[in-house]
Amino acid sequence: MTEKSSASGGTGLPASIEAAWGLRDRPVKGPKPGLTLDRIVAAAVAVAASEGLAAVSMGRVAKELGVSTMALYRYVSAKEELYLLMQEAAMGAPEPLPALEDGAGWREALGQWAWAQRRVFHRNLWALRIPIAGPPASPHSIAWWEQGLQALEGSGLDEGDKISVVLFVGGFVRNEALLMSDLAAAVEAKGLAPQEVMSQWERTVERLTDPVRHPALSRLLASGVMNEPDQPDHEFVFGLERVLDGVEALIRKGASS
Amino acid sequence: MTEKSSASGGTGLPASIEAAWGLRDRPVKGPKPGLTLDRIVAAAVAVAASEGLAAVSMGRVAKELGVSTMALYRYVSAKEELYLLMQEAAMGAPEPLPALEDGAGWREALGQWAWAQRRVFHRNLWALRIPIAGPPASPHSIAWWEQGLQALEGSGLDEGDKISVVLFVGGFVRNEALLMSDLAAAVEAKGLAPQEVMSQWERTVERLTDPVRHPALSRLLASGVMNEPDQPDHEFVFGLERVLDGVEALIRKGASS
DNA sequence: ACAGTAACGCGTACAGCATACGCAGAAGGG
DNA sequence: CCCTTCTGCGTATGCTGTACGCGTTACTGT
Structure with a gap:
């Protein structure tokens, strides 16, 4: 039936x-x-x-x-x-990675993989809005997974950890791209310059934040960090470094066992 | 105007x-x-x-x-x-974290924060489907940010890194919850048992995968890892450990500088 | 050559959606 | 007591995805 x-x-x-x-x-x-x-x-x-x-x-x-x-x-x-x-x-089909020298360079390879995926997302921001409808079963998705797994070839991780890492890194890239795309859309919807929206938002939070109930936030705002115009890639670069450090810690742990 | x-x-x-x-x-x-x-x-x-x-x-x-x-x-x-x-x-308003002893325990606190957020998402899966419409400016969102920042109080990170970490961890939790919710919805839409969908998907991938063009995937499938029914929290636990390890590496680096 | 049949393009119809607009009536201030 | 203001709501518009059935086309088997 x-x-x-x-x-x-x-x-x-x-x-x-x-x-x-x-x-x-x-x-x-x-x-x-x-x-x-x-x-x-x-x-x-x-x-x-x-x-x-x-x-x-x-x-x-x-x-x-x-x-x-x-x-x-x-x-x-x-x-x-x-x-x-x-x-x-x-x-699309993933561009072939520059061949990594066997046994080393998983970090470089995985980083390249993440950047490549991010480039694809940024070229097609609309695609991020399509709800995920199940595990990937299309040629290109499978090819991307394959490439992610290949990047971990020399890492010494077992297969279960490898797929988890691929899921983890892929999720990070996707989420970051989606967030940026949503924010960009929100900014555009307001019809103002990005910086103007940002400063207006900061003023709003400042007004709504109570230094007693929100000490950490107040410190953050007082530090002036939010005013510095950082390059748009900042959060991605930061997050990717954390992600790769986290994977590295896992690999080192596995190697010592 | x-x-x-x-x-x-x-x-x-x-x-x-x-x-x-x-x-x-x-x-x-x-x-x-x-x-x-x-x-x-x-x-x-x-x-x-x-x-x-x-x-x-x-x-x-x-x-x-x-x-x-x-x-x-x-x-x-x-x-x-x-x-x-x-x-x-x-x-909702975040439940107050169990007070952390000053200067230590940021990892425990941040982990607790992530788990609490995950619990909220899982209790309200529909909320994940609401598109993000801008930077958070509502009382509860702000309260969650505040709590995330507080968890990093004793970490020694500067304010810019703190907010980046909060964004990073929060993004991970959100993405993981969204992915699981999407998959659950897809499974339910098919009207089959979750395990049945999974094994059908595996058979499909097996059929579509070419051992020559997809060596790593073939190895993964051959390893039999995909058959083991893992507890539903597995990917979250795995990812959170990687995330926290990544943050720890950052904190250690900062402390040494 | 001709019937049968399968796939094509499409017109119509339906239920549902967000929301612009304007009006009747209620409540309070002068 | 009037007049302003705000409420609830009926109506209408222009979308949406898609179920259904009809006329037509092109090939297959006889």
């Missing part, structure tokens, strides 16, 4: 995802399809890139392609499936 | 948020309001808790209160504002 398509390998994946893997025989009976999944996804991505994910509606994408809204449902079973394909397209 | 309310302290905050801070004079002219912000937020939270954030619509909340949809707009200027108030209600 609830059987999926017959041509599928029984993967349980949505039909269009199987198509993305290259499985799936093109039906040969009816009229030739006037569209392709690729064209649809490309149009959707274009809309998302220029007007944000919220602007991506089935009707909007269809208009972009010069077809009716309902035509899209011959290629995609639901909007969520389109989202998945968009995410896959945005992610 | 775009002047906000007159009674406000010029904080630039939405009207209802100022009400949450206790500022704001109740107008005295017209008929007595039949609702309260608190009642509205409570109803919205109840809907979100039992049917998910997606079920929270203005009409639904109004029905819950026995009023018309548009009545709510006398209390809240837009749905986004309601979201903010819901988030604030869900977050």
